[in-house]
Amino acid sequence: MENNLFDNTEIAFKSKSKMDLYRGYYIFKIISKPIVVSISKFFLTKFPFLLGGLTKWFVKSSIFKQFCGGETEKDCIKTVENLSSSNIYSILDYSVEGLVDNYAFDNTVSRTLNLIDLNTDNNFPFIVFKPTAIGEFSLYEKVSKAESLSIDEELEWNKIIDRFELICERASLKNVSVLIDAEESWIQPSVDQIFENLIIKYNSKRATVYNTVQAYRIDRLFYIKELKNKYFNTSVNIGIKLVRGAYMEKERDRALDLKYTSPIHNSKNETDKSFNDCMNYIFNNINLFSIFIGSHNEQSNTLAIKYMSNHKIPVNDGKVWFSQLYGMSDHISYNLSHLGYNVAKYLPFGPVKDVIPYLLRRADENKSVGGQTSRELSLFSKEINRRKNYSKV
Numbered sequence: 001m002e003n004n005l006f007d008n009t010e011i012a013f014k015s016k017s018k019m020d021l022y023r024g025y026y027i028f029k030i031i032s033k034p035i036v037v038s039i040s041k042f043f044l045t046k047f048p049f050l051l052g053g054l055t056k057w058f059v060k061s062s063i064f065k066q067f068c069g070g071e072t073e074k075d076c077i078k079t080v081e082n083l084s085s086s087n088i089y090s091i092l093d094y095s096v097e098g099l100v101d102n103y104a105f106d107n108t109v110s111r112t113l114n115l116i117d118l119n120t121d122n123n124f125p126f127i128v129f130k131p132t133a134i135g136e137f138s139l140y141e142k143v144s145k146a147e148s149l150s151i152d153e154e155l156e157w158n159k160i161i162d163r164f165e166l167i168c169e170r171a172s173l174k175n176v177s178v179l180i181d182a183e184e185s186w187i188q189p190s191v192d193q194i195f196e197n198l199i200i201k202y203n204s205k206r207a208t209v210y211n212t213v214q215a216y217r218i219d220r221l222f223y224i225k226e227l228k229n230k231y232f233n234t235s236v237n238i239g240i241k242l243v244r245g246a247y248m249e250k251e252r253d254r255a256l257d258l259k260y261t262s263p264i265h266n267s268k269n270e271t272d273k274s275f276n277d278c279m280n281y282i283f284n285n286i287n288l289f290s291i292f293i294g295s296h297n298e299q300s301n302t303l304a305i306k307y308m309s310n311h312k313i314p315v316n317d318g319k320v321w322f323s324q325l326y327g328m329s330d331h332i333s334y335n336l337s338h339l340g341y342n343v344a345k346y347l348p349f350g351p352v353k354d355v356i357p358y359l360l361r362r363a364d365e366n367k368s369v370g371g372q373t374s375r376e377l378s379l380f381s382k383e384i385n386r387r388k389n390y391s392k393v
């Protein structure tokens with residue numbers, strides 16, 4: 001009998017071969033060493049041409065294989081089927097970053113529309129994109145600051161709005177939900193504004209569009225409360241993807257540089273409390289909200305289950321989703337889906353050289369979130385040992 005809901009490694013790693021387990025173990029072992037991550041980061045960002053031949057093969061068969069589904073949508077099929085056999089949905093995420101022109105933005109839109117069209121049998125209920133993958137960062141920033149736009153900028157901004165519209169309209173038709181990722185706080189006001197226009201149009205029957213709330217931001221519980229006050233008397237269903245937030249250091253550095261008060265909570269405990277408070281508030285108003293919980297934190301996931309039970313929400317209610325990134329926290333994803341909860345994994349894909357920034361962020365994250373890496377390591381070794389002992393019986 002396991003004492004923790006997520007301790008069952010037999011369920012967590014049931015789709016992993018012995019080879020997969022050893023690969024996962026050694027990858028987490030390597031990226032738990034900050035010096036190794038820093039050196040790799042230096043070489044891969046300063047000398048990207050190094051990523052050819054043997055180095056590419058090494059990256060592709062190690063860290064890329066751990067955290068990505070493949071280089072193309074087609075490459076991901078095996079992984080998607082594998083996850084699906086455990087009732088876990090895949091959210092294909094084209095994780096190429098740093099796209100900065102209209103050609104690239106339109107490309108992201110057509111790729112996203114194609115992904116929406118894959119949803120033939122409710123097999124791909126979500127798609128996701130970053131606002132800066134369909135529009136220029138500086139424009140989001142300007143609109144967020146309520147600065148006036150030149151005629152050209154106005155035209156470009158309208159193109160961005162049209163891209164959001166195109167994606168959400170098609171998603172609405174195909175019964176797919178759209179997750180809008182959150183990035184830096186200083187571009188978020190413009191995204192929040194777009195989100196509200198979209199939910200009025202597309203979220204009356206169900207939560208087609210989800211905005212991301214980063215609980216490490218001091219003002220986000222207030223934001224959720226404001227949304228409730230605005231829409232509680234309407235037919236709008238507010239989709240919220242709740243995460244802690246991935247840009248903490250960048251946010252703090254900028255606040256320090258530009259001499260304003262950091263918008264981020266001062267400690268991990270405060271962020272944890274904020275996450276739980278946001279979640280509690282949403283569950284208390286679940287008639288109005290749909291929630292997509294993106295977290296690798298065991299306590300938060302356990303608390304969500306408790307709230308669901310307190311509010312008598314069926315485990316597979318379409319208003320509540322749990323999600324983790326592919327290659328991380330399988331013990332949470334697989335044990336939740338085993339209990340019947342709705343679970344989806346972000347499944348990044350893209351050419352190896354182009355997803356390097358994504359991979360480096362995963363490595364960085366696992367380097368700085370020491371506890372999480374050692375948890376992954378101990379889960380992998382627990383399962384390796386369990387299988388060794390089992391084969392001895």
Ligand SMILES: Cc1cc2nc3c(=O)[nH]c(=O)nc-3n(C[C@H](O)[C@H](O)[C@H](O)COP(=O)(O)OP(=O)(O)OC[C@H]3O[C@@H](n4cnc5c(N)ncnc54)[C@H](O)[C@@H]3O)c2cc1C
Nearest residue numbers: 181182243244245246266267268271294295296297323324
């Ligand atoms: C499915 C999914 C989707 C995601 N989408 C987004 C997204 O759109 N935008 C985005 O920004 N992130 C996103 N993330 C990443 C997320 O924000 C977190 O960085 C990551 O999941 C780690 O948080 P946790 O809840 O899993 O785990 P935990 O390990 O419990 O929390 C780590 C997080 O706590 C916060 N934290 C750590 N130390 C401190 C401190 N000293 N002071 C204040 N806060 C602190 C940071 O946010 C840190 O990332 C996503 C994650 C998942 C799983």
